Amino acid sequence: MGKRGPQPKGEYGRKIGRTAVLSTRLQPDTRRRLVAAAQANERSLSQELEHRLRRTFIEDDKAVEFYGSEQNAAVLKLIGVTIQSTGTRTLNKKKYDRSTGAIIVSKKKYEWLKEQWLFDDVMDAIKHVLKWFRPRGESRTEDITISSTTDRADQLIEEIRSADPSIPITKRSTRQHAMAMLKDKLGDLGRHRHPYDEWRKKEPRVRIPLSNPAKRKQK
Numbered sequence: 001m002g003k004r005g006p007q008p009k010g011e012y013g014r015k016i017g018r019t020a021v022l023s024t025r026l027q028p029d030t031r032r033r034l035v036a037a038a039q040a041n042e043r044s045l046s047q048e049l050e051h052r053l054r055r056t057f058i059e060d061d062k063a064v065e066f067y068g069s070e071q072n073a074a075v076l077k078l079i080g081v082t083i084q085s086t087g088t089r090t091l092n093k094k095k096y097d098r099s100t101g102a103i104i105v106s107k108k109k110y111e112w113l114k115e116q117w118l119f120d121d122v123m124d125a126i127k128h129v130l131k132w133f134r135p136r137g138e139s140r141t142e143d144i145t146i147s148s149t150t151d152r153a154d155q156l157i158e159e160i161r162s163a164d165p166s167i168p169i170t171k172r173s174t175r176q177h178a179m180a181m182l183k184d185k186l187g188d189l190g191r192h193r194h195p196y197d198e199w200r201k202k203e204p205r206v207r208i209p210l211s212n213p214a215k216r217k218q219k
Contacts, residue, residue: 029168074185075133078160079126081182086125086152087112121149128153132194146196160190 026034038048063073089110097104112122128150163179172180183190 027168029170033169070185071187071189074182074187075130075189077182078129078156078186082125082129082153082156083112083122085156086149087118087122089118121147125149125153128196129157131196132157132192133189134195154194154196157194160186 034048034052035045037052038045041048041051043051060070063070067073067076090107091110093106093108095104095106110118112118124147160179160183163176163183165180165184167176167180169177
């Protein structure tokens with residue numbers, strides 16, 4: 001057994017008593033990120049590791065305190081991602097210029113909290129996602145809703161299902177990393193089959209086109 005090193009200093013030093021020794025292995029890319037963070041925060045490698053571990057425990061405790069469980073927190077985070085993916089729409093707006101006879105095309109951005117039609121689309125997407133977690137059994141809400149908005153929700157579900165947490169941090173995007181973490185927090189919920197999966201095998205996929213926002217406002 002090797003000689004034990006000196007007692008660490010700083011926030012995890014002598015003021016909290018003797019620390020326990022932990023020997024572990026890390027992926028090379030994880031270690032590089034940890035070393036860089038330790039240098040940036042002026043901590044030793046072991047202090048940076050403990051700081052990050054303790055922070056994850058605190059975050060887990062907060063999730064349970066605020067939302068009742070980590071899975072509840074993950075589902076609510078998924079709802080937030082669903083809103084982010086479906087709650088903004090940019091559409092082309094055409095205007096005829098009489099002076100030149102040309103058609104001028106501009107883009108207009110719509111937000112779900114400002115447009116009733118888009119708010120309803122987001123509600124459909126959230127409902128579509130939540131059905132992913134519905135326990136088996138009879139239901140009074142078996143209506144099938146397929147549109148370009150629920151297509152986006154489907155893409156989000158598949159993105160989480162296929163997320164691979166083993167991909168090195170340096171070889172995946174921030175979004176891929178976030179999807180892998182969300183999949184981990186959802187646990188067994190993330191492995192559920194969506195109620196529409198079986199229906200899609202039997203029925204041809206028909207997409208309901210979204211109507212013009214101006215016409216939808218008049219309804």
